[in-house]
Amino acid sequence: xxxxxxxxxxxxxxxxxxxxxxxxxxxxxxxxxxxxxxxxxxxxxxxxxxxxxxxxxxxxxxxxxxxxxxxxxxxxxxxxxxxxxxxxxxxxxxxxxxxxxxxxxxxxxxxxxxxxxxxxxxxxxxxxxxxxxxxxxxxxxxxxxxxxxxxxxxxxxxxxxxxxxxxxxxxxxxxxxxxxxxxxxxxxxxxxxxxxxxxxxxxxxxx
Amino acid sequence: xxxxxxxxxxxxxxxxxxxxxxxxxxxxxxxxxxxxxxxxxxxxxxxxxxxxxxxxxxxxxxxxxxxxxxxxxxxxxxxxxxxxxxxxxxxxxxxxxxxxxxxxxxxxxxxxxxxxxxxxxxxxxxxxxxxxxxxxxxxxxxxxxxxxxxxxxxxxxxxxxxxxxxxxxxxxxxxxxxxxxxxxxxxxxxxxxxxxxxxxxxxxxxx
Amino acid sequence: xxxxxxxxxxxxxxxxxxxxxxxxxxxxxxxxxxxxxxxxxxxxxxxxxxxxxxxxxxxxxxxxxxxxxxxxxxxxxxxxxxxxxxxxxxxxxxxxxxxxxxxxxxxxxxxxxxxxxxxxxxxxxxxxxxxxxxxxxxxxxxxxxxxxxxxxxxxxxxxxxxxxxxxxxxxxxxxxxxxxxxxxxxxxxxxxxxxxxxxxxxxxxxx
Amino acid sequence: xxxxxxxxxxxxxxxxxxxxxxxxxxxxxxxxxxxxxxxxxxxxxxxxxxxxxxxxxxxxxxxxxxxxxxxxxxxxxxxxxxxxxxxxxxxxxxxxxxxxxxxxxxxxxxxxxxxxxxxxxxxxxxxxxxxxxxxxxxxxxxxxxxxxxxxxxxxxxxxxxxxxxxxxxxxxxxxxxxxxxxxxxxxxxxxxxxxxxxxxxxxxxxx
DNA sequence: CATGAATGAGTCTTCATTCAT
DNA sequence: GATGAATGAAGACTCATTCAT
Numbered sequence: 123x124x125x126x127x128x129x130x131x132x133x134x135x136x137x138x139x140x141x142x143x144x145x146x147x148x149x150x151x152x153x154x155x156x157x158x159x160x161x162x163x164x165x166x167x168x169x170x171x172x173x174x175x176x177x178x179x180x181x182x183x184x185x186x187x188x189x190x191x192x193x194x195x196x197x198x199x200x201x202x203x204x205x206x207x208x209x210x211x212x213x214x215x216x217x218x219x220x221x222x223x224x225x226x227x228x229x230x231x232x233x234x235x236x237x238x239x240x241x242x243x244x245x246x247x248x249x250x251x252x253x254x255x256x257x258x259x260x261x262x263x264x265x266x267x268x269x270x271x272x273x274x275x276x277x278x279x280x281x282x283x284x285x286x287x288x289x290x291x292x293x294x295x296x297x298x299x300x301x302x303x304x305x306x307x308x309x310x311x312x313x314x315x316x317x318x319x320x321x322x323x324x325x326x327x328x329x
Numbered sequence: 330x331x332x333x334x335x336x337x338x339x340x341x342x343x344x345x346x347x348x349x350x351x352x353x354x355x356x357x358x359x360x361x362x363x364x365x366x367x368x369x370x371x372x373x374x375x376x377x378x379x380x381x382x383x384x385x386x387x388x389x390x391x392x393x394x395x396x397x398x399x400x401x402x403x404x405x406x407x408x409x410x411x412x413x414x415x416x417x418x419x420x421x422x423x424x425x426x427x428x429x430x431x432x433x434x435x436x437x438x439x440x441x442x443x444x445x446x447x448x449x450x451x452x453x454x455x456x457x458x459x460x461x462x463x464x465x466x467x468x469x470x471x472x473x474x475x476x477x478x479x480x481x482x483x484x485x486x487x488x489x490x491x492x493x494x495x496x497x498x499x500x501x502x503x504x505x506x507x508x509x510x511x512x513x514x515x516x517x518x519x520x521x522x523x524x525x526x527x528x529x530x531x532x533x534x535x536x
Numbered sequence: 537x538x539x540x541x542x543x544x545x546x547x548x549x550x551x552x553x554x555x556x557x558x559x560x561x562x563x564x565x566x567x568x569x570x571x572x573x574x575x576x577x578x579x580x581x582x583x584x585x586x587x588x589x590x591x592x593x594x595x596x597x598x599x600x601x602x603x604x605x606x607x608x609x610x611x612x613x614x615x616x617x618x619x620x621x622x623x624x625x626x627x628x629x630x631x632x633x634x635x636x637x638x639x640x641x642x643x644x645x646x647x648x649x650x651x652x653x654x655x656x657x658x659x660x661x662x663x664x665x666x667x668x669x670x671x672x673x674x675x676x677x678x679x680x681x682x683x684x685x686x687x688x689x690x691x692x693x694x695x696x697x698x699x700x701x702x703x704x705x706x707x708x709x710x711x712x713x714x715x716x717x718x719x720x721x722x723x724x725x726x727x728x729x730x731x732x733x734x735x736x737x738x739x740x741x742x743x
Numbered sequence: 744x745x746x747x748x749x750x751x752x753x754x755x756x757x758x759x760x761x762x763x764x765x766x767x768x769x770x771x772x773x774x775x776x777x778x779x780x781x782x783x784x785x786x787x788x789x790x791x792x793x794x795x796x797x798x799x800x801x802x803x804x805x806x807x808x809x810x811x812x813x814x815x816x817x818x819x820x821x822x823x824x825x826x827x828x829x830x831x832x833x834x835x836x837x838x839x840x841x842x843x844x845x846x847x848x849x850x851x852x853x854x855x856x857x858x859x860x861x862x863x864x865x866x867x868x869x870x871x872x873x874x875x876x877x878x879x880x881x882x883x884x885x886x887x888x889x890x891x892x893x894x895x896x897x898x899x900x901x902x903x904x905x906x907x908x909x910x911x912x913x914x915x916x917x918x919x920x921x922x923x924x925x926x927x928x929x930x931x932x933x934x935x936x937x938x939x940x941x942x943x944x945x946x947x948x949x950x
Numbered sequence: 951c952a953t954g955a956a957t958g959a960g961t962c963t964t965c966a967t968t969c970a971t
Numbered sequence: 972g973a974t975g976a977a978t979g980a981a982g983a984c985t986c987a988t989t990c991a992t
Contacts (some may be wrong), residue, residue, distance in 0.1 A: 160982075
């Protein structure tokens with residue numbers, strides 16, 4: 123009985139926390155950290171300002187939590203895409219596909235993500251940077267290992283340092299996502315991953 | 330006579346304007362738009378706050394002017410690099426080299442540039458976005474035409490839409506600049522442009 | 537039966553009330569009225585905030601109750617000390633001794649007491665002031681009457697208005713208590729009351 | 744010319760600072776630190792809130808400056824009173840007189856003074872406490888030396904430790920000031936210092 | 951009675967901008 | 972043009988108090 127009651131409260135709390143984060147995500151991704159006020163978030167989430175502070179120490183903390191949770195969701199999805207025991211080429215295709223799916227399903231997450239992995243956030247949020255960048259760095263290493271393995275297996279030519287290839291594919295997909303974000307109709311993120319991957323797979327100069 | 334006197338004033342004025350923009354560049358690139366105050370800029374430029382308002386309508390205007398001038402300098406340099414009547418491959422090499430040079434000579438410009446071309450600045454500065462993005466879009470078209478011409482001349486394989494290839498090389502170089510910015514020793518921006526370009530030139534899957 | 541049950545409830549209630557007041561005393565005496573939050577008191581007393589409001593109308597009311605109860609305890613002890621049918625000199629000695637005892641046993645009560653009898657609390661708590669000051673005033677009168685009686689009985693010289701002498705001894709003992717509070721080792725409150733009382737008993741200028 | 748101009752600005756600045764401190768003194772002494780808002784002070788001083796922050800880092804800093812300046816004024820006056828090369832008895836008389844004069848001329852300073860030397864302010868303002876208490880401690884030592892010298896010269900009986908006598912006279916005068924503050928008509932601070940000093944000079948028990 | 955989540959008025963503080971000198 | 976003191980709107984954050992469970 124007591125357990126259920128606690129459970130109910132706990133569940134309510136979590137739901138409210140989630141509601142706040144959702145409101146915050148929408149606002150931050152649209153206007154950026156400094157152009158969103160706590161009052162604005164509170165109103166959008168249909169709470170009083172004070173309530174936000176029951177869930178998050180301060181504005182920065184709220185933002186941090188938001189970015190961390192989003193980036194976790196994001197990296198999990200991408201991690202899975204390349205961890206499946208496929209052939210290396212297939213892994214890259216999975217990666218490109220998964221990235222498109224995750225982002226298209228969570229549009230507002232994108233800007234947040236770029237604002238954080240890209241230098242945009244400067245050192246505004248020193249602590250956050252560390253966590254996020256670490257995770258990001260780790261992901262890049264994993265991606266690099268796909269290229270390295272592909273080379274070992276003579277599946278790939280050794281055209282560049284695997285790490286740089288990982289950086290390249292990461293950025294290539296980002297670039298396409300940006301194009302799509304700015305003009306979804308003009309530049310759709312391709313369903314066929316090879317449209318992006320051919321830039322890596324096939325060389326400009328090869329016969 | 331009067332003309333010379335005016336000229337002198339005019340020169341002084343321009344010098345002061347430049348001093349303010351230089352102070353602003355350093356501060357904005359280091360801390361971001363919202364974390365720099367007008368007083369801070371004034372002090373760094375050794376003027377009073379009021380003086381800044383003789384040169385710029387408001388903080389946003391100052392920032393806008395800064396970004397516009399920097400991006401002009403930047404696009405001019407890159408424009409020249411690919412406008413020289415070289416062979417297409419050489420044009421791309423020039424582009425990669427020039428980008429490295431410009432950025433390495435103006436480190437603080439980089440963050441500003443990324444913050445603005447990338448989504449970081451959101452629509453904080455609606456007006457600015459338009460101008461900058463337009464110029465940027467135009468530059469991409471020019472770059473794309475290099476790939477298009479190369480294909481026409483059968484110098485390049487038709488591995489992807491020239492525009493996407495332009496986007497790709499833009500982002501590839503950016504990515505390398507980021508790596509360098511974060512860890513100059515570990516990831517130097519390569520002197521040999523082919524280290525970057527091989528990712529485009531040679532294909533992973535080609536024999 | 538019903539009576540016992542009520543009684544039990546009543547006892548519980550009183551115990552809880554006491555627990556809250558104890559927590560509050562410790563906190564208020566340490567940090568002052570404005571630097572203690574209801575949540576803090578609630579946590580220390582191991583109750584929820586709402587519970588405090590079942591016992592006290594508001595924060596001020598809680599504080600008021602606390603100060604009143606403490607001052608009552610305090611004045612009772614001192615009242616007894618001078619009401620015993622001793623010789624006047626002995627009464628004063630008793631007073632000095634009792635004051636030391638009460639305070640040393642209730643250190644945290646001291647600051648509260650001084651904060652309230654002394655002007656510290658300003659008119660923050662208008663209502664409280666009246667009650668406390670009245671009781672305090674009454675006590676001073678009683679103390680003054682000891683001096684007056686001593687003079688009547690020619691036990692004391694008529695060196696000053698008895699009321700002023702009462703004020704004097706009150707403040708003298710307070711001063712010693714303060715010294716002790718700040719540096720217990722350097723300035724112990726004397727066991728022998730005459731160390732304090734000689735300042736009144738013996739004159740500086742007498743032979 | 745330039746000097747005069749600077750001078751004028753500087754003088755204006757100091758005058759404004761003084762005006763703020765005067766407004767603050769009146770409010771703080773009347774309602775206590777926590778019951779006065781910066782807006783309130785600003786309005787009373789006829790400035791905008793922001794202006795206060797040009798002169799003082801924050802509310803605490805403003806309060807601190809106020810208390811320090813007041814206590815300096817106060818201790819200077821009392822220091823002079825006992826430094827004149829008078830006979831010891833006369834020094835004490837001077838002290839009692841001076842204290843009455845200073846306080847009667849600066850009524851609002853009193854509460855501030857007591858709030859700070861007495862425990863009322865708790866550890867709200869740790870840093871301040873130290874400075875003030877040090878000065879206060881030093882003053883007590885000086886006062887004690889008057890008693891010590893008086894004893895050496897056989898002008899005073901050795902009825903108690905000179906330091907305790909200093910504490911005693913300090914508190915005795917404070918007590919009378921309090922009485923006066925609460926009921927100026929009923930308990931005027933005596934013009935003749937001996938009314939207070941006789942409590943020390945003449946003994947209750949001596950013949 | 952007990953709980954503790956939610957409230958929102960009230961404060962401190964910052965900073966872009968103005969304007970008299 | 973240059974100055975920098977003054978402004979005051981805006982925003983982050985706190986905490987006494989309420990109320991549904």
